[in-house]
Amino acid sequence: MAKIFLIDTAEASLFLDGTLNGDQIEISHLGFAAAALKSRTIYPYPLTISTTGGQIQPTTVINPHVDDPSDAFRFVTDVEFELPAQEMTAKDGSELPLDLRWKKMPVKLTVSDPANPATNELRIGFSHLTIASPKLPGIEIDCNARLVFLGDTLQLDQSTIQIFQPDENHTVTLSLQDVHFDSNLFGLKWNDPNINFWLKLFSNDVQDTSAAVDVTANLQILTGAAPEIRLDWQHANRQRNFKLPGMSLATSASGTNAFSLLLQPVGNALNKVTLALSLPPSQSFSMLSNFAWERDADRELLNDDNRPATAPPVMQLSPTPQNPVTTVLTRFTRGQSNLPKFLQQFDAPLPAIDFANPTPSPTTVRSFKAADWQPNLNFQLNSANFKFPFLRIGSGSNTFDQFVNIDSVDPVTESDYSFTNHAVSVNVNLSQKIGALAFQNDWGIAFNWETFAFAIDHNNGIDLLGDVPELPALQHMNLMWRFKGVPFGNSGKFHYFKLVTKGYNYQIKLAPGATVELDFTKASVEPITFRSTNFTVTAKGINLTADVLDNPARLNGINTRFRFHSTQMQIVDNRILDFTLSGTGPLPPDLVGDAMADIALQFKQNAAGNLLLVAGAAQLKDTDQLDAKNIRFQYAVDSLGLDFVDDGKYHLYFKISGSAKYVPTPIDDPNGPLALLSAITIKLVECPLTGDASVIARHIGFLIEFPEPVTFSFLGCFTFELRAIGFLAYTEKFGGDPSL
Known part of the structure; x- marks a missing residue:
């Protein structure tokens, strides 16, 4: 093998690698040698260099990382050539593996003094250079680069890197300020107008949302036992806003805000982002x-999509250090959906990047140290106009609209913060609107700033409390609703509801032992009351089953007390199911004597959602004979009906069909004129009977005409003809006494 060196230093070398064949070197690829990176043959090059033409001469290799340093040469004349596309990968076992590839690489070497390589000017271009690493899966940097060397020294003022943002038609030129490369460090310092490119490159969850400004960026890539990538930049006297995973950051507008983005090992990849x-x-x-709030190993964001866009975020924490500190704003693992950590710190402030003395960053973080922070971390709950997205129907203006919203939060004091538990205790005042029902309840909760969420035990749900044992009665669906709580431990408060959150199946339920009583007040003086212990609110509305209580209620009109029994009222998704209410009580005794009746009141919900009485029925209990001794009449009852008039309240009356007969008492004069009535039987056809006709008489007539008049001899000289009969609960001529 033979190598022709373009650059050769103790830290790194760049050379043309090939095969010595006679007096020709047949170049096979571009080689690079350093502690961590070496090239591999990719494509044959159509480039041959003669060893005898005076273009090259032997040289001694300085770089100790070059394999087989024999047959080494360097150029001693000007040369210019273009190398084709190539890939370059890390050597096996490299601590910082890199994958490089490019489409073409023009090279121009100008030799000023063959005897003094330090005066040579080398210009290398990379067209469509892509930089990647298996330790950073999914991350690639595409760029064009021009590197200018004088001897073996990079000339920063003449070298440029054009980053594709996002493609070759849209590039950003980096103004290089410093480059450092040795066996353990690659360092790069430059002026960058778009720091977001690098933030997005390493994590889509971190972005600067403020207007773009130039910053000085420092990139430190460490190899060795503690590999990492660290990117530093800072802003002075300028507020910056950042998007973080599920939240945002706002810095101070004064002073220096020094940021560091760290990528550290998780297994074999640098996927731990800080x-x-x-x-x-x-x-x-x-x-x-x-x-x-926290949800298992995640953080569940609850957004109110109808909240004004100008409204501030609901939760805010504004800590202030009292010592120099490096705050870990967020820390998470790339490619995992686990809950990030927020608001921790390094045990000591991070030192500034120093290429001459590179220092690995700590890989462990800790919770806030109380000594480093002012004791009040300034937690705020900006709850105005915030409604929870669950259990929500409508906007709040219609009969069955419902929602849960935060009214306010009690003032938070220094004693509410726990640095040990990295949490602040908060008492939240919740408001619930369920149709016409509106409640205010307290919710005592801990806000964990390391998860930036409220800590919830979803198996238990959220306890909603109040200060009084019974909430004020409210009318809804034509019923009065009365909620009664139970004492909550030794807190002095009362437990009314649980907000169920388990499995995202949101519901509001009555607390164990709490009750709701529903009073129907439209038909009686005392309410007809139903009691429920299973009141539940779902996304479709109210659901409950309520049993009628055996409490006497004086019915309007009839004016006697009835007791109700054996009846349930059911509400399913805000719809009251039709039901019939069973009761037992006396007929008005002044007109028909002592008699009991079973009645049935049929109820139905109308389109507006109100409970209405729609029909009634009645039946005499145990007898069909009535004896009103005070007015000397006995009745044989064929049927007993029940009806009502509605003037905003229901006024009930019986309708008697059968016959009536005058029966004098032993003390009556057997020859008196009234005794003559005993000779006839009076037919009754649905004659109204009530105990208080003051309202009913304005709507119906109490005198019922006979189908045919009834006649009898009166005093032996008159024929008396009866044409109608009626039960009068109030007779003015008799001083208000009832009469027939």
């Missing part, structure tokens, strides 16, 4: 995010 910010004392920054 974005760090080095700050002096008293210079704060802010981390911001929409609402998030």
Whole structure:
């Protein structure tokens, strides 16, 4: 083998590699030798160099990394040639493997003094150069490059690199300021107008969203026992905004914000990504995010898509160091979806990159040290206009609209921060709107700044608390809803609801032991009450099963107390299923005596969502005979009906069909005029019967005409004709007493 050296230093060499065949060297490829990188033959070159034409002469190889340094030559005359496409890969076992490929490579060497190679000017061009590495899967840099050497020294002011952003028709020229290459380090310093290109190259999750500005970038690639890639840049007296995984960063507008992006080993690849910010004392920054809570090994973002675009992010933490510190803003593994870590720190501030004395960055981080930070990390919950995306129906203006939103957060004090647990204790005031129902509940929760999310035990759900044992009654669906909590430990608060979050199956449920009572107040003086312990709110609305309570309720109109039993009311997805309410109570005793009736009230929900009474039925209990001794009438009842009038409330009345007969008492005068009534039987056809007709009388008539008049002899000289009959609950002529 023979080599013609273009560059030869103790750290690296660039040469034409070929085979010595007589007095000809047949070039096979471009070779590169360093501690970590050597070329491999890719394509045969149509290039032959004569050893006898005075173009080359033997040389001594300086670079100790060159294999087989014998038959080494260097050019002593001007040469110019173009090498075709080639690939160059790392040597086996290299600590920093690189893969290079290019389409063509023009080379021009100008020899000023054959005896003094240090005066030679070498110009090398790379057309469509691609740089990649198996340690950085998925990352490639495409560029054109022009390197100018005087002797073996790179001339920075004449060398350029044109990065394709994103293609050869759109390039950005890097102004090189320093290049360093040795057995353990490749260092590059340049002025860059688009730092986002490099951030996006290494991670799509980190981007500077501010207006682009020129920065000085320092790139350090270390080999050896602690390989890493580190990119540093900084901004002075200029606020910058960054997009991070699921959140954002805002720096201070004053002082120096020094950033470091680190890629460190995970297995065989440099896939551990760390974005760090080095700050002096008293210079704060802010981390911001929409609402998030922990979900297994992930972070669940809960966005309110209807929130105004101008509204600030919901969660904000603005820590301020009191010592020089390098904050780990975020740390994650490329290619994995696990939850990133946020807001940690290195044990000591990162030193600036120094190519002359390269130092590996620490591979371990730690939680915030309390001594390095002001004790109040300034946590804020900007909850205005924020509604959770789950359990949401409509915008809040319609009957069945529902949502859960954050009203406010109690003030956070220094004592609420725990550097040991990297968390701040927060009391959040939640508001729930479920149709016309509106509740405010407390939610005590810990915000973990290392996950930048609230810590949730999804198996348990979220306990929603209140300060009083019973919430104010609210009307919804034509029912009054009364929620009763249970004491919550020794907190002095009461437990009403659980916000269920397990498996993303969001629900609001009654807390164990809590109840809701639903009062129907439209048909009685005292409410007809249903009680439920399984109230649940889903994405489709309210669901519950409620049992009627055996409490006496004085029915409007009838004016006697009935007890209700054996009835359940069911609500499924905001829809009250039709049901019939069963009850038992007395008929108005003044008109028909002591008698009990079973009644059935049929209920139905209308299109507006309100519960309505739509029909009634009644049946005498245990007898069909009634005896009203106070008015001397006995009744044989064929049927008993139940009806009502609706004037915003329901006023009920019975309808009696059968017959009535006047029966004098032993103390009555058997020859008196009323005694004559006992000779006839009066037919009753759906005669209204009620205990309080003050409302009903405005809507129906109580005198019911007979199909045919009934006549009888009255006082032996008159014929008395009965044409109608009615039960009057109030008779003014009798001082308000009932009458028939």
